[in-house]
Amino acid sequence: MRPIIVALRLAWDDTICRWSAIVGLPLLGTVYAAVLPASMTGGRIGWVSLRLLTPELGILAVALASLLTLTVALMVLIVRQGRRASKAAVTGGALMALVTPLLCCSPVLPLALGALAVAFPAIAGVAAGRMQGYIATHETSLLLVAVGLTAVALYQNARRVASGPHCRIPARRPDSQSTR
Amino acid sequence: MVNATSCAWRRRVICFGVLGALTVLAPAGPATASDHQAAPPAPFVTVGGHRRSTAGLQGHRTFLWLLSTWCGSCAAGLKAVAEHAGQLRNDGLRVVILRNYKDDGYPGPGIRAFFARAVPGFRAPSNWTLGQTSKQLDQSYNPRHYPDVYFLIDSGGDVRAVGSAPAATMGRILHFAKSSN
Numbered sequence: 001m002r003p004i005i006v007a008l009r010l011a012w013d014d015t016i017c018r019w020s021a022i023v024g025l026p027l028l029g030t031v032y033a034a035v036l037p038a039s040m041t042g043g044r045i046g047w048v049s050l051r052l053l054t055p056e057l058g059i060l061a062v063a064l065a066s067l068l069t070l071t072v073a074l075m076v077l078i079v080r081q082g083r084r085a086s087k088a089a090v091t092g093g094a095l096m097a098l099v100t101p102l103l104c105c106s107p108v109l110p111l112a113l114g115a116l117a118v119a120f121p122a123i124a125g126v127a128a129g130r131m132q133g134y135i136a137t138h139e140t141s142l143l144l145v146a147v148g149l150t151a152v153a154l155y156q157n158a159r160r161v162a163s164g165p166h167c168r169i170p171a172r173r174p175d176s177q178s179t180r
Numbered sequence: 181m182v183n184a185t186s187c188a189w190r191r192r193v194i195c196f197g198v199l200g201a202l203t204v205l206a207p208a209g210p211a212t213a214s215d216h217q218a219a220p221p222a223p224f225v226t227v228g229g230h231r232r233s234t235a236g237l238q239g240h241r242t243f244l245w246l247l248s249t250w251c252g253s254c255a256a257g258l259k260a261v262a263e264h265a266g267q268l269r270n271d272g273l274r275v276v277i278l279r280n281y282k283d284d285g286y287p288g289p290g291i292r293a294f295f296a297r298a299v300p301g302f303r304a305p306s307n308w309t310l311g312q313t314s315k316q317l318d319q320s321y322n323p324r325h326y327p328d329v330y331f332l333i334d335s336g337g338d339v340r341a342v343g344s345a346p347a348a349t350m351g352r353i354l355h356f357a358k359s360s361n
Contacts, residue, residue: 039252039253040253040255040256040345040347040348041253041256041348042253042328043345044345048348049348052256052347104251105251105252105253105327106253106344107326110325110326128325129248129283129285129325129327130284130285130286132248132251132284132327133248133250133251133284133286133287133327134286136250136251136252136286136327137250137288
């Protein structure tokens with residue numbers, strides 16, 4: 001927890017990071033609030049899905065948007081320091097949260113598997129239904145995993161920020177010092 | 181190095197492009213290619229155990245909805261349809277809601293349990309028929325195994341429109357219910 005607080009303080013002191021967070025939070029909040037109820041609209045996103053936002057999905061949207069905003073702000077700071085940010089977990093979390101509601105009850109998966117079935121007939125038939133059924137019945141768990149992944153990404157990037165910018169100096173052997 | 185990076189980016193752009201195209205296009209067109217064609221006759225079984233056929237739907241405008249009971253858009257859609265049950269009845273629309281054959285391959289509750297969970301306390305009006313699709317009906321109407329697909333069938337037995345997710349497309353159903361034929 002400590003690295004996160006230290007890193008967020010450093011990010012807040014940086015104007016670009018601060019503004020990326022200020023702009024990013026409402027933007028990502030709106031995106032998640034519109035996308036998460038898409039499982040109830042057959043994949044349609046917009047006002048039609050926003051209308052169906054439940055309190056549970058609202059909490060998840062706020063959590064995902066907040067974590068992603070903070071992670072992106074820290075990633076901006078790391079890049080500005082000339083280092084590489086940790087991207088795998090945040091990409092996984094963001095994609096999982098966006099794709100889960102779209103796959104569960106829309107025709108996306110049957111169409112995609114139908115196209116694949118041309119090449120691989122074994123996956124034709126009820127495979128799409130099984131996958132969609134699993135996603136639909138475990139949707140909340142999958143979204144919580146997405147929250148967890150984004151939280152891990154926040155922690156990983158916070159540790160990098162908290163450790164500060166540093167140069168990599170090759171370690172010297174003790175005997176090489178004695179020859180100096 | 182530059183080539184490898186640009187190739188990786190190209191692959192990512194193609195992957196996201198395909199996913200995006202499917203996402204944008206698929207919800208707009210879940211049709212099973214029976215739009216503006218005669219509704220094919222196929223058997224189904226009502227919750228009362230009576231064997232019926234879609235051929236018997238002629239003579240009334242019908243909202244035929246095939247759903248999987250594990251599907252989120254189906255529960256939300258059922259709530260929306262139940263909210264407009266009185267209006268649909270007054271407009272003379274017959275509502276036929278059938279659980280997909282074997283629930284599309286994933287175990288879900290029966291149609292009665294689904295109703296009790298999605299719309300507790302709701303009693304299906306007399307213009308509603310609930311039941312279970314047969315394999316033949318599944319193949320005729322829903323060969324791609326969409327978990328949520330409905331057909332708006334006119335009194336002559338022709339499919340006027342195919343859609344999904346009534347919670348998002350209720351206006352279209354109400355408009356069809358008000359139409360003259």
